[in-house]
Amino acid sequence: MRIFTLLSVALGLIAAPLAAQVALPRVQLPQVGPVLGEALDDLDETRAALRRTADRLARERLRAIDRLVRRNPDAIELDAEGAPARRGELLVMDVSTEALGPAFGAGFTLLSREEIEGLDMSVARLGVPAGLDLGEAQLLLAQLLPMAKVSADNLHFQSGNANGAALAISAQSSASTAAPVGMIDGAPGSSVKVTEARGFAKGAPFPSNHGSAVASLLASAGASNIKVADVYGTDKAGGNALAIAKGLGWLVSSGSKVVTISLVGPNNAVLERAIGAARRKGVVVVAAVGNDGPAAPPAYPASYDGVVAVTAVDGKRRALIEAGRALHLDYSAPGADIHGRNAKGKRIALRGTSFATPLVAARIARAMGHGRSWRSALDEEAIDLGRKGPDDTYGRGLVCGTCKGR
Structure with missing residues (x-):
């Protein structure tokens, strides 16, 4: 805020007409040069800090992959x-x-x-x-x-932290007219009610904190008839492309009209074809851009053609600094300073683009359930953030801006 205030003052002084300056009482005007210099120095420091954060996230991503392979040499x-x-x-x-x-x-x-x-x-x-x-x-x-x-x-990885401190709280219910929603993730716990969960990995369906949080957010935002394809279970190599494709096929064949995927991975021919086939059957696929930072490779499935790519903001409507990127960006939604349920049904704090994605998916399902064009409905709701119009930070705007989870 200080940077923009200084810039506004300085630029205003520079742009003031000469006649107006002459008409003013004789006062000592501030020196513009030092003010601008200080503001620009602050901007340079901010940019440098952002670059350092992006580099750190990129290094952490590579280290995490290395640890995963080293710890599971028999499976990965x-x-x-x-x-x-x-x-x-x-x-x-x-x-x-x-x-x-x-x-x-x-x-x-x-x-x-x-x-x-x-x-x-x-x-x-x-x-x-x-x-x-x-x-x-x-x-x-x-x-x-x-x-x-x-x-x-x-392999594809869940893009959010659902391991926050838990607090017991009574469950809330939400009922609305909405198109059936499918979810590809881990399975929710028994306290998070869904229509059906089916496993596509060893040991699945198996309750997970991440899957429970995503399912609870779907319900809190008005989704109904939620079916879950658990692609993780207890499998060391869970979240693989074939499991996701098979889970997506089941959701499509069982009537899901919107499918939310809070997972990220590399470009994969099998998954790309599966998502293309689902879209040709009229299914809307919504996916997170991930949390590996802006220096990470483009996230998939968010980057596939026609997938609704979602990023996240915090409670002050600031873009999450760790948000990844996709080859296109559609919407942003709350992904921090919100709450969901873990596998034991406790209320937990959430952070990550994983948790913005089901909020957007629920809004799409609600619009479809009312017979509306989901794109028009979301564009009407979306709050334009950042520079005017669609941009690479917030997409077409903030959806579900008042959503806090449950």
């Missing part, structure tokens, strides 16, 4: 792009089992053929030959099958 390894994925497995599309001959000749094995419910997709899971790491095998398989889409089974 890096793909050809350096992104974590399920160990020893590759996913292949656009090729028949018969056409996999060159891969079999090189030592790859067919683990399974996955027909993804609701999305008209078929994916072959191939085992990697002994002696090859995942990245090497991925590059070799792409050469052996040039007409196929080859990808690792990349």
Whole structure:
């Protein structure tokens, strides 16, 4: 605030007409040069601080990936792009089992053929030959099958902190007319009521704090008929692309019209195709931009075409400094100074773009339930923040600005 005040005073003095200055009483005017210099120095310090924060978040992201791989060498390894994925497995599309001959000749094995419910997709899971790491095998398989889409089974991570201090509080209820909502995450605890939860990972559905918080925020913002695809369970390599695609297919086939995904990961061919198939069936997919900071790579699935990408603000409507980025940005919503429920049903403080995303999804579902264009409804509600019009920090504006969770 001090910076902008100083700039306003200084620029106002510079721009004042000469005649107006002459007509004023003879007073000692402040020296403009030092005032502007001090303000610009402050701006430079602010920019430098933001750059340091972005660099720190980027380093923390890489360290977190390294720790994950080191702690789970039996389940996770890096793909050809350096992104974590399920160990020893590759996913292949656009090729028949018969056409996999060159891969079999090189030592790859067919683990399974996955027909993804609701999305008209078929994916072959191939085992990697002994002696090859995942990245090497991925590059070799792409050469052996040039007409196929080859990808690792990349992992995706929850984009928010749902481990805040808990406080017992009575549950609230919210009822409204809204289109059915699907959620891809961990499963909620029993105290957070949803219509159905189904598992797509080892040990799933298994209650998680993150999934419970997201589900409680959906309900608090007016969503109803909430179905949850648990893609984590107790699986060390949970949150993988194939599990997300299968969970999305189930949600689409079971009638969800809006699907919220508070997970982030790298660009993945299988997940991209799954989301494209869901969108062609009229489903709106909403996703978080993540919390790895502005220097991180673009977040997926938020960056896929047509996905509603969501960032977060705090209680003072300031963009979260740790918010990541996507190739496009649609809306912002509260992602700090709000509360949700953990797996035990306790009220906890939340922070992250994970928790802004279900608020936007609930608003979309409510608009669809009332037969409205969801885009028009959200644009009408959105509060323009930052520079006038859509921007890369707040998108088209703040949605659900008064939402505080439950």
